[in-house]
Amino acid sequence: MNHGSLRTLNRGSFNEAGNTEITISSKHWAIIQGWIPAAGDETVSLLNVSGQKAHVEITVYYSHRDPAGPYCITVPEGRTEHVHLNRLTDPEPIPRETNYESTIESDVPIVVQHSKAFQTRHYREQRMSEEHFLSHHRPG
DSSP: OOHHHHHEEEOOOGGGTTOOEEEOOEEEEEEEEEOOOSSSOOEEEEEEOSSSOEEEEEEEEOSSSOOEEEEEEEEOTTOEEEEEGGGOOSSOOOOTTOOEEEEEEEEEEEEEEEEOOTTSHHHHHHTOOGGGGOOEEEOO
């Protein structure tokens, strides 16, 4: 399997100043507007597109208290791991019905997707659109 083909998408667009490859993986990610409902869960998917095992650390930040973490996850080469954030307990559980943000750091490039339960009352009341729930990464 050619792992390089997993790491980039060939778009062939002249709008990208001659750069025809867009990197889809990174070592640094941030998730905004995290919220675990009272009944239900919240998941982040980690896709390891590198040629080696990924050691991933998730740190959770709050507005009213010190950060929690790191939560350590290992993702084998060429595999995906669906992390149920409400099931993380070490070093401490992430509280339900509490706003949080998080950073995800990996020692090798990975792809991160943060799935949202858009049907929760919390988000319906805030009238947020799906675009607010995209994971963002910093190149590098």
